[in-house]
Amino acid sequence: MNSYCTATYRCYDENADFGKKAAGIAVGLTVGSWTDLPEAKKASMQPYLGQVVDVAESRNELGERYADIRIAYPDVNFSRDIPALLVTVFGKLSMDGRIKLMDLHFSDPFLSAFSGPKFGMEGVRSLLGVHDRPLLMSIFKSVIGHDLPALREQFYKQALGGVDLIKDDEILFENPLTPLEKRVKVCMEAAKQAEETTGQKLLYAVNLTGPTSKLAEQAVKAVSLGANALLFNVLSYGFDTLRELSAHPDITVPIAAHPALAGAYYPSPYHGISASVLLGKLMRLAGADLVLFPSPYGSVVMPKEENMAIRHALLTDQPRDYLHSSGNDGEPHAGRLTLAKSFPVPSAGIHPGLVPLILRDFGQEVVVNAGGGVHGHPMGTEAGGRAFRQAIQAALSGVPLRDYASEHEELHAAIEAWGVRE
Amino acid sequence: MNSYCTATYRCYDENADFGKKAAGIAVGLTVGSWTDLPEAKKASMQPYLGQVVDVAESRNELGERYADIRIAYPDVNFSRDIPALLVTVFGKLSMDGRIKLMDLHFSDPFLSAFSGPKFGMEGVRSLLGVHDRPLLMSIFKSVIGHDLPALREQFYKQALGGVDLIKDDEILFENPLTPLEKRVKVCMEAAKQAEETTGQKLLYAVNLTGPTSKLAEQAVKAVSLGANALLFNVLSYGFDTLRELSAHPDITVPIAAHPALAGAYYPSPYHGISASVLLGKLMRLAGADLVLFPSPYGSVVMPKEENMAIRHALLTDQPRDYLHSSGNDGEPHAGRLTLAKSFPVPSAGIHPGLVPLILRDFGQEVVVNAGGGVHGHPMGTEAGGRAFRQAIQAALSGVPLRDYASEHEELHAAIEAWGVRE
Numbered sequence: 001m002n003s004y005c006t007a008t009y010r011c012y013d014e015n016a017d018f019g020k021k022a023a024g025i026a027v028g029l030t031v032g033s034w035t036d037l038p039e040a041k042k043a044s045m046q047p048y049l050g051q052v053v054d055v056a057e058s059r060n061e062l063g064e065r066y067a068d069i070r071i072a073y074p075d076v077n078f079s080r081d082i083p084a085l086l087v088t089v090f091g092k093l094s095m096d097g098r099i100k101l102m103d104l105h106f107s108d109p110f111l112s113a114f115s116g117p118k119f120g121m122e123g124v125r126s127l128l129g130v131h132d133r134p135l136l137m138s139i140f141k142s143v144i145g146h147d148l149p150a151l152r153e154q155f156y157k158q159a160l161g162g163v164d165l166i167k168d169d170e171i172l173f174e175n176p177l178t179p180l181e182k183r184v185k186v187c188m189e190a191a192k193q194a195e196e197t198t199g200q201k202l203l204y205a206v207n208l209t210g211p212t213s214k215l216a217e218q219a220v221k222a223v224s225l226g227a228n229a230l231l232f233n234v235l236s237y238g239f240d241t242l243r244e245l246s247a248h249p250d251i252t253v254p255i256a257a258h259p260a261l262a263g264a265y266y267p268s269p270y271h272g273i274s275a276s277v278l279l280g281k282l283m284r285l286a287g288a289d290l291v292l293f294p295s296p297y298g299s300v301v302m303p304k305e306e307n308m309a310i311r312h313a314l315l316t317d318q319p320r321d322y323l324h325s326s327g328n329d330g331e332p333h334a335g336r337l338t339l340a341k342s343f344p345v346p347s348a349g350i351h352p353g354l355v356p357l358i359l360r361d362f363g364q365e366v367v368v369n370a371g372g373g374v375h376g377h378p379m380g381t382e383a384g385g386r387a388f389r390q391a392i393q394a395a396l397s398g399v400p401l402r403d404y405a406s407e408h409e410e411l412h413a414a415i416e417a418w419g420v421r422e
Numbered sequence: 423m424n425s426y427c428t429a430t431y432r433c434y435d436e437n438a439d440f441g442k443k444a445a446g447i448a449v450g451l452t453v454g455s456w457t458d459l460p461e462a463k464k465a466s467m468q469p470y471l472g473q474v475v476d477v478a479e480s481r482n483e484l485g486e487r488y489a490d491i492r493i494a495y496p497d498v499n500f501s502r503d504i505p506a507l508l509v510t511v512f513g514k515l516s517m518d519g520r521i522k523l524m525d526l527h528f529s530d531p532f533l534s535a536f537s538g539p540k541f542g543m544e545g546v547r548s549l550l551g552v553h554d555r556p557l558l559m560s561i562f563k564s565v566i567g568h569d570l571p572a573l574r575e576q577f578y579k580q581a582l583g584g585v586d587l588i589k590d591d592e593i594l595f596e597n598p599l600t601p602l603e604k605r606v607k608v609c610m611e612a613a614k615q616a617e618e619t620t621g622q623k624l625l626y627a628v629n630l631t632g633p634t635s636k637l638a639e640q641a642v643k644a645v646s647l648g649a650n651a652l653l654f655n656v657l658s659y660g661f662d663t664l665r666e667l668s669a670h671p672d673i674t675v676p677i678a679a680h681p682a683l684a685g686a687y688y689p690s691p692y693h694g695i696s697a698s699v700l701l702g703k704l705m706r707l708a709g710a711d712l713v714l715f716p717s718p719y720g721s722v723v724m725p726k727e728e729n730m731a732i733r734h735a736l737l738t739d740q741p742r743d744y745l746h747s748s749g750n751d752g753e754p755h756a757g758r759l760t761l762a763k764s765f766p767v768p769s770a771g772i773h774p775g776l777v778p779l780i781l782r783d784f785g786q787e788v789v790v791n792a793g794g795g796v797h798g799h800p801m802g803t804e805a806g807g808r809a810f811r812q813a814i815q816a817a818l819s820g821v822p823l824r825d826y827a828s829e830h831e832e833l834h835a836a837i838e839a840w841g842v843r844e
Contacts, residue, residue, distance in 0.1 A: 272687070
């Protein structure tokens with residue numbers, strides 16, 4: 001019984017015979033040659049042969065000619081890991097002209113090798129005891145060159161504002177001023193102290209860095225020191241490293257995937273890997289409990305439809321296989337394999353005035369994430385967090401922000417500073 | 423005493439104030455804020471502040487406005503590893519509009535954390551006992567769906583043709599037909615058998631695949647089974663994994679870095695990471711003994727100047743720091759830190775008629791690498807290897823290929839099939 005993972009490419013070429021191009025990919029990236037094989041050999045090689053599923057030709061808004069080409073790759077050809085899949089479907093091909101990897105579809109047998117997010121969206125909610133509203137995350141304002149007391153103070157002020165998660169800056173590495181060992185201790189103390197005031201739990205995602213082979217050990221150390229979440233720059237280490245960390249039995253906290261370096265892959269229409277594959281499907285497959293990505297609202301802009309495609313990849317299950325088994329089928333399939341959902345965290349340039357927009361696009365299945373929108377609040381960091389919580393409450397209640405702000409001074413001040421987009 | 427690694431970006435924007443943009447990067451990716459700091463705080467934060475080294479504005483051939491911006495990042499801000507450097511200089515920034523990472527310069531302190539290629543070009547030559555000519559590498563024709571005897575036969579024919587290295591296909595993963603354990607044994611036997619005829623040593627680069635944390639173990643196993651080289655899909659695992667493998671004391675064979683997935687990064691002028699950084703500087707820094715990359719001659723085309731930039735990065739030493747120490751300088755510097763050279767392997771679409779061109783561009787510091795140009799030879803695989811060796815001999819002797827071919831039938835047949843570009 002054959003099973004296949006499929007890859008969809010967008011391939012630009014003014015003159016190519018796209019059908020021929022597709023056939024060339026299906027053969028070239030699997031058995032290598034086909035038409036010149038003897039018939040008997042073809043029979044034995046058939047299970048290893050890639051299949052052209054679809055070729056759809058079109059032109060973009062600039063009049064450039066392209067085709068969306070979908071190829072099915074037999075699972076027998078590669079081991080059940082992300083490096084093998086990516087090298088198979090886009091290793092050599094990535095360098096072959098104007099071609100972008102737009103989508104991936106994982107077969108059930110391939111999927112079965114992955115356990116996905118250990119906590120996922122629901123698990124993160126359970127840890128925090130918050131099930132009825134979007135979560136709120138904040139980012140340190142600046143960390144490099146600051147000592148432990150300064151870091152603690154920043155942390156404490158954020159925590160007092162009522163945020164659910166605080167993440168390290170992704171550019172904070174091991175350093176003499178705030179090494180992980182001391183940072184976790186100090187920040188978790190500040191979290192506890194704030195909890196006495198807010199009555200609210202908080203996750204601190206500490207940045208996991210260093211040599212690849214020491215990451216698991218470092219993560220376990222962080223957990224043993226009290227860290228209750230991790231931040232990880234996935235793309236600088238590879239998806240398989242995230243998968244291993246996520247599957248590690250002693251790493252008993254959620255992992256938030258940072259999109260650092262993602263812009264090296266997704267923005268070009270002609271090259272690279274689409275955002276929904278890179279920051280959506282592969283992050284979830286590899287086990288990210290939360291995934292940060294550039295929002296369409298703020299300073300680092302990603303088009304809205306790409307954001308929604310990421311959201312879809314993180315939250316919904318993929319459709320059934322494009323190519324079914326060629327064996328004795330007709331049997332109803334067993335229950336679809338699914339992975340836990342990854343929490344979407346659209347980031348960058350977020351202020352309280354954007355919250356209704358975020359909730360319209362993401363519903364409650366979102367973490368509102370802000371840095372400048374918290375620390376830059378006219379009344380300070382703590383008020384910044386409160387303004388966001390107020391904005392979330394208003395949006396959930398269907399009350400226009402400006403109305404709600406008339407009785408909430410923090411939200412009022414935020415709107416004065418940054419406005420509202422509803 | 424401060425030291426800095428520098429990054430050069432090409433940033434496209436029709437209207438931007440590039441000087442302001444550069445200053446924003448230098449502050450934003452280091453201390454976070456600057457102008458609003460009190461003077462006393464500025465003094466203490468100065469060592470952590472990024473520096474704008476250069477901003478050079480221009481327009482490309484399409485009339486688009488861009489600037490090459492060079493920023494120096496204090497080494498104190500990041501740990502001495504490639505993930506930390508990349509996340510610092512291009513993590514968030516990669517997603518910030520039309521910006522491409524064009525170049526990196528490593529400070530001496532940063533470089534000092536890397537041992538570089540364990541063998542390098544000279545080490546590979548010594549293993550083979552060949553110092554007076556370019557090397558010749560060949561690739562299996564097709565591997566997927568083939569059993570061990572078929573693989574052995576392909577290997578043996580390539581070896582008989584006089585190639586110096588044979589590499590696995592990068593899409594050959596663990597599989598029931600030709601698992602690494604059996605593949606290494608069978609191929610190394612074939613190599614030994616061929617050596618009895620050719621009198622020539624041969625390196626077999628076996629593809630290192632599987633879960634990240636098992637790669638070192640798998641490599642050591644391959645070596646213990648007799649493998650005398652490894653092939654590694656670096657970009658699917660991350661540069662730091664290559665560094666760890668290269669530095670591993672029990673992995674006592676050269677590592678050839680495959681460029682699979684590189685096309686997701688380098689081809690766009692507006693986004694990604696340049697080929698010379700990706701396949702040049704970082705591969706060498708991480709310890710690749712040989713680096714494959716798309717040649718400018720054949721089917722998967724990379725512009726000539728990018729190829730030459732990769733060559734330069736693999737073979738020559740970087741200039742001294744752009745920003746020197748701010749301490750009590752004036753002392754002559756100690757000997758420059760250098761890494762062993764990585765052997766350049768321009769690949770794809772190579773046939774014997776291209777050899778003079780390759781040697782003109784790369785001199786003897788090159789591995790001529792062919793797949794179809796060996797196996798597709800009209801007289802067969804073995805003759806294919808011989809034709810390449812003859813072409814190399816002709817080019818080294820300064821004899822035009824067509825003249826040399828008049829007395830060498832394999833080269834003659836190759837030229838009949840594919841022509842000559844001199």
